[in-house]
Amino acid sequence: MSSTSSDKHAAGVFDIRNIIGALMGVYGVILALAGLFGEHEPEKTGGVNANLWTGLALIVVAVVFIGWARLKPIVVPEHVEAPDDDPTRPGPQRKRPPAH
Amino acid sequence: MSSDTLIDASWLDYLLVAIYFGFVLGIGVMARRSVSDSIDFFLSGRSLPAWVTGLAFISANLGAVEIMGMSANGAEIGLPTVHYFWVGAVPAMLFLGVVMMPFYYGSKVRSVPEFMFRRFGTGAHLVNAISFAVAQLLIAGVNLALLAGIVHALLGWPIWVALIVAGAIVLSYITLGGLSAAIYNEVLQFFVIVASLLPLTLIGLHRVGGWGGLTDKITAAAEQAPADGGVAPAAQQLNSWPGQALAGFDSSLLSVIGIVFGLGFVLSFGYWTTNFVEVQRAMASDSISAARKTPIIGAFPKMFIPFIVIVPGMISAVLVTEMVDLKNGGSPAGGASGDGVAYNDALLLLMRDVLPNGLLGLAIAGLLAAFMAGMAANISAFNTVFSYDLWQRYIRKDHTDDYYLRIGRLATVAATVIAIFTAQIAMGYDNVMNYLQTLFGFFNAPLFATFILGMFWKRMTPTAGWVGLVAGTLSAIAVDRLAAAGVIDLPGQGAAFLAASTAFVVDIVLSVAVSLVTKPKPASELKGLVYSETPREDRTDPDEASLPWWRRTVPLAGIALAMVIVLNFAF
Numbered sequence: 001m002s003s004t005s006s007d008k009h010a011a012g013v014f015d016i017r018n019i020i021g022a023l024m025g026v027y028g029v030i031l032a033l034a035g036l037f038g039e040h041e042p043e044k045t046g047g048v049n050a051n052l053w054t055g056l057a058l059i060v061v062a063v064v065f066i067g068w069a070r071l072k073p074i075v076v077p078e079h080v081e082a083p084d085d086d087p088t089r090p091g092p093q094r095k096r097p098p099a100h
Numbered sequence: 101m102s103s104d105t106l107i108d109a110s111w112l113d114y115l116l117v118a119i120y121f122g123f124v125l126g127i128g129v130m131a132r133r134s135v136s137d138s139i140d141f142f143l144s145g146r147s148l149p150a151w152v153t154g155l156a157f158i159s160a161n162l163g164a165v166e167i168m169g170m171s172a173n174g175a176e177i178g179l180p181t182v183h184y185f186w187v188g189a190v191p192a193m194l195f196l197g198v199v200m201m202p203f204y205y206g207s208k209v210r211s212v213p214e215f216m217f218r219r220f221g222t223g224a225h226l227v228n229a230i231s232f233a234v235a236q237l238l239i240a241g242v243n244l245a246l247l248a249g250i251v252h253a254l255l256g257w258p259i260w261v262a263l264i265v266a267g268a269i270v271l272s273y274i275t276l277g278g279l280s281a282a283i284y285n286e287v288l289q290f291f292v293i294v295a296s297l298l299p300l301t302l303i304g305l306h307r308v309g310g311w312g313g314l315t316d317k318i319t320a321a322a323e324q325a326p327a328d329g330g331v332a333p334a335a336q337q338l339n340s341w342p343g344q345a346l347a348g349f350d351s352s353l354l355s356v357i358g359i360v361f362g363l364g365f366v367l368s369f370g371y372w373t374t375n376f377v378e379v380q381r382a383m384a385s386d387s388i389s390a391a392r393k394t395p396i397i398g399a400f401p402k403m404f405i406p407f408i409v410i411v412p413g414m415i416s417a418v419l420v421t422e423m424v425d426l427k428n429g430g431s432p433a434g435g436a437s438g439d440g441v442a443y444n445d446a447l448l449l450l451m452r453d454v455l456p457n458g459l460l461g462l463a464i465a466g467l468l469a470a471f472m473a474g475m476a477a478n479i480s481a482f483n484t485v486f487s488y489d490l491w492q493r494y495i496r497k498d499h500t501d502d503y504y505l506r507i508g509r510l511a512t513v514a515a516t517v518i519a520i521f522t523a524q525i526a527m528g529y530d531n532v533m534n535y536l537q538t539l540f541g542f543f544n545a546p547l548f549a550t551f552i553l554g555m556f557w558k559r560m561t562p563t564a565g566w567v568g569l570v571a572g573t574l575s576a577i578a579v580d581r582l583a584a585a586g587v588i589d590l591p592g593q594g595a596a597f598l599a600a601s602t603a604f605v606v607d608i609v610l611s612v613a614v615s616l617v618t619k620p621k622p623a624s625e626l627k628g629l630v631y632s633e634t635p636r637e638d639r640t641d642p643d644e645a646s647l648p649w650w651r652r653t654v655p656l657a658g659i660a661l662a663m664v665i666v667l668n669f670a671f
Contacts, residue, residue, distance in 0.1 A: 016152055016284060020291055023123050027116065027295065027462060034112055034458040041456035046307045051458040054299045061291075 015074055021065035028058030106253035107452050113461025120292060120465040125276050127284050150390045152287055154397030157381040158405075159286035162293060163474030167409055167467065168246050168444055169533035174413025175423055175446035176531055177345035178318065178337030179671055181413075182406045186340070187364040190399045190664045192372035194657045197396040200373050203555070203631060205388045212374055212547065213489045219554050219629045220565030227569045228547065229489040235543040236482040237515060241522025242532060243475035244270070246444070248523065250467055253448055263523055267516045270475050274512060282477075283381065289469045290401075296463035297408040300447075303454045304415035314411075317418040325428050337414075340671045347594045362597025366604040367540050370548030377477055392653040399660045403667060409447075416450035423449060442530045479515045486511045537593045538580055541600035546572025549607035557615075558623060558630045564614040572607030576600065 035052025042048075173181040213232065217225040247269070248262040257265070308314045318334055325331035332345035342352035347362075349355040372378070372395070382394035417423045422432040422441045432441045441449070451463050487508040496503075529535040550568045554560050576599040582588045583595035590598060626633045649655050 016287060019123070019127070019284065020288060023120070023288060024291060024295065026119060027292075030112075030116065030119075031458050031462070038112065038458065039456070044454050044456055045303050046454075048303060048306060050299055050303055051456055054295070054459055054462075058295060061295075 015069045017065045017069035021062045021069065024058045024065065025062030028055045028060075028062055031055030031058065105256035106448065107460070107464075108457075109254055109460060109464065110457040112457050113464060116458070116461030117465045117468065120288075120469060123288065124285050124469070125273075128276055150385060150393045150397050152283065153381050153385045153390070153394040155290050155401070156283045156286040157378055157394050157398040158402050159290040159293075160282075160378050160381055160477065161375075162290065162405070163243060163470045166405065167293070167297075167470055168447060169531075169536055170406070170409040171413035171416070171447040172443035172531045173346075173533045174410035175417040175427070176413075176443045177332055178414055179340050179410070180336070180343035180346035181410045182340050182667075182671060183343055183346060183359050183363060185402060185406045186664050186668055187359060188368040189372065189402055190660065191364065192368040193395040193399045193402065194660055195369065196373050196379070197392045197394070197399075197653060198657050201379075201382060201392045201395070202388060203634065204379060205383070205391050212551070213485060215551070215629065216565065219626070220562045223562060224550065224565030224569060225489070226494065227566045229485050231543055231547075231569070231573060233482050233485050233490065235539060236478045236485070237518050238522050238525070238539055239536070240475050240478035240482070240515065240519040241524075242526040242536060243471045243478060244519045245523040245526040246532070247468065247471040247475065249444070250448070250464065250471070254464065259527075263520050267520050270472055270479065271513065271516050273472055274476050274479065282473075285469075285473055286381075289466070289473060292462065292469060293466040294408065296459065296466045297412065299459055300451060300455060300463060301408050301412050301415075304412055304419065304450060307454055308415055308419055314415060314418065318414065321418055321424065321427065331427055340668065347590075347597060349590070349594060358594060358597050358601075362601045363593075366545050366548065366600045367537065367597065369552075370544035370600070370604075371540055374544065374547050374551050377481055389647070389653060393651075393656060396653060396657050396660060399657075400663075403660070403664055412450055413446045416446040420446070420449040420453055444530070444532050475519065479512055479519070482515045483508050483511045486515075534593055534596065537596035538599065541576045541580070541596050541603060542573055545576060545600040545603040546607040549604045550611060553608060553611050554630070556631050558626055558632060559615055559620050560611060561615045561618040561620045563618040564611040567614050568607040568611035571610045572603040575606040576603035579603075 031051045032055030035049050035055055038051065040049055170181055170184060173184075213225055213229045216228045244263065244266055247266040248259060251257065251262040251266050252259050255262070305311065305314065308317055315334075315338055318337055322331055322334040322337060336343075336345045342355045343359050344350060344352060344355045347355040347358040349358055382391045385391045385394055417427055423443075423446055425432045426441050426443070447467075451460060455463055487504050491507055491511075492499075492504060526532060526535055546569050549572060550565055553568075554565060579588065579599035579602050580595065583590060583599070588595060588598065623633055628634050
C-alpha cells in the first residue's frame with residue numbers, strides 16, 4: 001500500500017499549504033485577468049473593480065502560503081504507514097472500519 | 101442560459117466552479133491510489149499541525165447551518181444572531197478543549213454510540229444509534245435542500261429535478277473519493293468560502309454606505325415596516341443583547357436566560373461536545389496537547405465568521421428588493437425553492453445583486469462545496485451507524501467484511517434517496533435555522549444530558565441511560581408540537597430553545613430518579629468511561645509544560661474567552 005523511499009524528503013506538492021496556495025493562486029490570476037479585461041459591472045459593485053482587487057488579494061495569500069511552505073518544509077519520515085480511513089466517513093475505503 | 105434563472109452565471113463562473121471540483125476530486129483520487137507516501141503521511145493525520153485541524157474543525161461545521169442559516173437569521177432578526185457564535189459556540193469549544201478533550205483522548209472513545217454501549221450497554225446504545233441515524237437523514241435533507249436551491253437558482257430547473265441532480269452530485273462525490281481526503285477538503289473549503297464571503301460583505305457595505313449607512317437603513321426600514329409584519333424594532337436588530345428577537349421572549353431578563361441556558365448551555369455544549377464528526381478532526385492531531393488546542397484554535401476564526409455571514413444577511417434585508425418586500429410582510433415570487441422568496445435566499449439574492457461574474461463563480465463554488473461536503477458527511481455518518489451499530493450488532497452478526505461493505509454501499513444510496521424526501525420537510529421552513537435548532541433540541545439536548553451525567557456520575561445506571569434519552573427526546577417533541585399548535589407562543593428560535601431546555605431537564609431528572617432505584621455497573625467496568633475512574637496520567641500531556649505559554653492550552657483558551665467577552669460588549 002505505502003511505498004517506502006530510501007531517505008527523508010520534503011512533502012512537496014502534497015503539503016497542504018502548497019495546495020491552498022495553488023488553488024488561491026489560480027483563482028487570483030483568473031479573477032485579476034477578468035478584472036482587467038472582462039466586463040467591469042460597476043453598477044453591481046458600486047464602482048469598485050471587485051474582481052481585480054479580490055484577485056490581487058488572493059495572489060498575495062497564495063504567495064504567503066507557498067512561501068511559508070518553502071521556508072519551513074515539512075519533512076516526511078522514512079516509513080509511512082498507510083492511513084486508517086476515518087470510520088465516520090466511509091466512502092471508498094482502503095480498510096474496513098473497525099466494528100466496535 | 102435562459103433569462104428566468106435567479107442567478108445569471110457566465111462561462112467564467114462555471115470555470116471557477118470546475119477548477120474547485122477538479123482540485124477536490126483530484127486529491128480524492130490521488131488519496132485512493134496512494135500514489136505517494138507524502139500524501140499518505142498527511143492523510144494519516146499524525147503530522148497535522150494544530151492550525152490545520154483547527155480550521156478543519158470549524159470548516160466541518162461551516163456548512164448549511166452557518167452560511168445559509170446564519171445569513172437568513174441575520175436578514176430576519178439582525179445582530180442577535182451573533183449569539184450563535186459568541187454564546188452558542190466559542191464557550192463550548194473552549195470547554196471541549198480544556199475539559200472534555202483530555203478525557204476523550206485518554207479513554208480512546210471514538211464515537212458516541214461506542215461510548216453509550218460501553219457505559220450503559222444495549223438499551224442506551226440502540227436508542228442512541230437509531231436517533232443518531234434519523235438525525236443524520238434529516239440534516240442531510242437540509243443540506244440537500246440548500247444544494248438543490250443553488251442548482252435551481254443557477255439553471256432554473258424545477259425543484260424536484262434539482263433535488264435529484266443534487267443527490268446524484270453528492271453520490272458521485274462520495275464514490276469518486278472526495279471523502280477520503282476530508283480534512284484537506286475542509287481546509288480548502290474554508291479558504292474558498294472566506295475568499296468569496298469577505299468581498300461580498302465589503303462590497304455590500306460599500307453599496308449601503310458603510311456600517312453607518314447599514315444601521316441608518318435598518319432603522320428606517322424598521323420604522324416603516326407595517327405593525328403586523330412582526331419586524332423587530334431597530335434597537336433589537338442592531339444590538340446583540342438582550343436579543344428578544346432571537347429568543348422570542350418579550351422580557352429582556354427571560355430572553356437573556358433563554359439565550360444563555362437554552363442556546364449557550366444545552367444546545368451548544370450538547371452540539372460541540374458530542375458531535376464526533378468534529379471531535380474526530382481533533383483526534384487526528386499528533387498529541388493530546390494538539391488535540392486540546394484544536395477546538396481552541398478553531399475558536400479564533402469562529403469568533404469572526406459572524407461578520408461575513410450575518411452582516412451580508414443584514415445588508416441583503418435592506419438592499420435586495422425582494423428581501424425588503426418579504427420583511428415588510430409581502431410574499432415576492434421567485435427564490436431558490438421556486439415557490440416564493442424566503443429568508444434562506446438572503447445570501448443568494450445579495451450575491452446576484454452585488455457580485456460581478458467571476459467573484460460570483462467563486463461564491464457559488466464555496467457554497468456548493470460546503471453543502472456537498474456537509475451532506476456527504478451526514479450520509480457517511482449514517483452509513484457507519486447503520487452498517488455497524490445497527491445492522492451488524494442487532495440484525496446480522498458474523499458475516500464477512502465484504503458483506504458489511506455491500507450493506508454500507510446500499511445504505512449510502514438509500515440515505516441519499518431518503519434525503520430527497522427529508523429535504524421536502526426542510527423546504528417547508530422559511531428560515532432553515534428554526535428547523536435545525538428544533539432538530540438539535542430533539543437529538544442533541546437529551547444526548548448531552550445523558551452523556552455528561554454518565555461521564556461525571558458513576559452511580560448512573562444502564563436503565564437510566566436509555567430511559568433518560570427516550571424521555572428527553574419525547575419531551576422535546578411534545579414542546580415542539582405544542583408550539584406548532586399555538587399553545588406556546590414564541591417567535592424566533594425561542595420554541596427550539598425551550599424544547600431543548602425541557603429535554604435536558606427531563607433527561608437529568610429522570611436519569612437521577614431511575615438511577616436511585618436501579619443497580620449501577622461495578623466501578624471496575626467504568627475505567628476510561630467515567631471521569632473519576634480514569635487515571636490522571638491518561639488525561640495529561642507530559643510535554644505541555646515545556647511549551648512557551650502562548651502555545652499552552654489553558655492560556656490560549658483564556659485569550660479566546662477574553663476576546664469573545666470584548667466582542668459581546670462591543671456589539
